[in-house]
Amino acid sequence: MTGPASTRPGFTSSAAAGRAEAGSVEAGSVEAGRGPLTVHFVPVSPWFRPEYLPRYASEGAAGMDLHACTDKPIVLEPGARVRVPTGIAIQLPHPNVVALVYARSGLAWRHGIGLPNGVGVIDSDYTGEIQVLLTNFGTAPFTIQPGDRIAQIVFAPIHLAQLVQVDTLRPTARGSGGFGSTGVAGERGGPG
Numbered sequence: 001m002t003g004p005a006s007t008r009p010g011f012t013s014s015a016a017a018g019r020a021e022a023g024s025v026e027a028g029s030v031e032a033g034r035g036p037l038t039v040h041f042v043p044v045s046p047w048f049r050p051e052y053l054p055r056y057a058s059e060g061a062a063g064m065d066l067h068a069c070t071d072k073p074i075v076l077e078p079g080a081r082v083r084v085p086t087g088i089a090i091q092l093p094h095p096n097v098v099a100l101v102y103a104r105s106g107l108a109w110r111h112g113i114g115l116p117n118g119v120g121v122i123d124s125d126y127t128g129e130i131q132v133l134l135t136n137f138g139t140a141p142f143t144i145q146p147g148d149r150i151a152q153i154v155f156a157p158i159h160l161a162q163l164v165q166v167d168t169l170r171p172t173a174r175g176s177g178g179f180g181s182t183g184v185a186g187e188r189g190g191p192g
């Protein structure tokens with residue numbers, strides 16, 4: 001049974017997932033952080049298939065899942081790292097937009113698969129293939145099959161900062177305290 005059609009850009013129900021076509025990401029406002037964002041993409045791999053197009057897996061998902069676009073499985077030994085192609089290159093519409101590649105928590109929890117770079121930052125002027133760096137932090141070899149959803153990509157507005165030197169900074173309660181200065185117990189308060 002098919003549920004009500006989603007109006008969310010980039011989201012397709014599993015029934016419709018296979019119908020997504022290259023170039024079919026919907027248009028919308030390009031204003032950063034203000035709703036739908038048009039992101040042009042081109043398939044750049046001979047192994048790319050329409051079902052590898054990133055999409056939101058649920059109506060409220062923040063990230064689109066990225067698929068491994070490979071011709072054969074990749075075996076990731078414990079401690080090893082690999083660069084997994086996704087088969088697509090994107091054009092971010094504005095310098096104030098960034099795409100961020102994050103781990104999938106299920107892979108991290110179940111298999112110890114994470115990103116050695118923490119978060120992948122896709123610059124607005126990068127037009128190469130998006131690649132996902134993965135490390136096997138677990139204890140058993142992990143096999144990535146072609147088409148597997150290996151990470152997720154989040155589009156976010158950013159500020160481009162201008163650094164201005166000043167003599168002093170505005171006082172705050174925290175001041176220079178950091179790196180655990182508030183302790184770990186439920187109630188806040190520094191150690192001792």
Ligand SMILES: O=c1ccn([C@H]2C[C@H](O)[C@@H](COP(=O)(O)OP(=O)(O)OP(=O)(O)O)O2)c(=O)[nH]1
Nearest residue numbers: 101117119120121122123126129130131132133
């Ligand atoms: O997980 C990632 C991280 C980066 N990139 C691409 C997009 C990004 O715009 C480019 C450069 O990434 P970054 O700035 O993190 O790399 P760098 O080590 O600083 O290299 P560069 O000197 O090329 O900027 O590589 C990916 O495809 N996946």
